[in-house]
Amino acid sequence: MLPVISIITLMIISNCFGPENNTNDNMETISLPEPSLEGDISLEKTLKDRRSVRSYSDKTISAGIISQLAWAAQGISDRVNNFRTAPSAGATYPIELYFVVSDGHEPGEGVYRYDPGDHALDRVHSQDMRRDIYQMSLQQEPIIDAPVVLVITGVLERTAQRYGERAERFMYMEAGHVSQNIYLQSTALELGTVAIGAFDDEGIMELMELEDGEYPLYIMPVGHY
Template identity: 50%
Template structure:
């Protein structure tokens, strides 16, 4: 009898460990999704020819901090991610200029309410124009907490986070490379804002956040530094 009791205790402990692991994998934020870590989502091809004239997008661009309850669709997300840092040339050149074509930036999608994309954190893979899940669950409330509780971060259906691996550029250009990286982030950020305007979406860039909190929320590697959060939604 004593041996059976010990076996039962071990089974209960094992189940507890498995349950805790599953909760950690889900990120503990929101409901777990049907997607799994590392899953790839192929994005629709972006529109490289049509769209509104550049002058119209420049005229329409404003910082929007209030969004409707309507979700974004995967085609809109595809267009915005491509505008941010998509590949535009067989040699690998991107939509944003980069000193030495070193491309130190990484772009993440924080999906909260996007059709055909389960809630979670995704890294954009420009060369294949696809998303790779790095964290399950809706972490918008967590980013809201580490971004001075700005309500639109919690409410926007999607957030783009632009980070940088400075060493990719400073390894060639030294300390001056830090400036080049920050300039490049500005180029990518403006691309997002203009793409949003051309799609009749609202967007706003945010720089007020706790870097460490954002890094932990997105499971960023140690060498990455978050530079931008851009909220995007329908208006």
């Protein structure tokens, strides 16, 4: 099925971001506030209330919200073993998570890749790419309506090194786990999101300049109701 399924069926709480030392001249690293481990809503109520939401308000997305979504999706929940909030076959962790942020929302316009080890964001592009992503996703309105768009990708080789051909299905399964965590965290924070699977894989790969062997798996716009 890989490298590309061309077009599938054609059809967060505070202001604590802080720039840190750059690892290279082009990449700014932004530390995220610590995620909260407490919430106001039970898991059972969260499950009951989870729905796909496709329109959003302009209310500001804060550093705390970004932190919480990143942690729910791929955060390290066991520092001894480096295990994460979402399960992974053999703890090979093929999934990467990007935040496409529009102007006026934290940490500022651009595209950021989440670094689970440091619970930080690496800025990989300076511009808001939502309009292009929208064009490559059958012009699905939630992508331009949402202040922040999450893109879930997978680096197949990480898992294939151990599991060979089985890795492809594992990678897709893992994207599902990550997506569900984002849905549930969003619901608990009274944010809306929807898992979008219909997009032009190659177009997104080129636009976001993904590395060879890194595939876009899901797009999740997020915003306040």
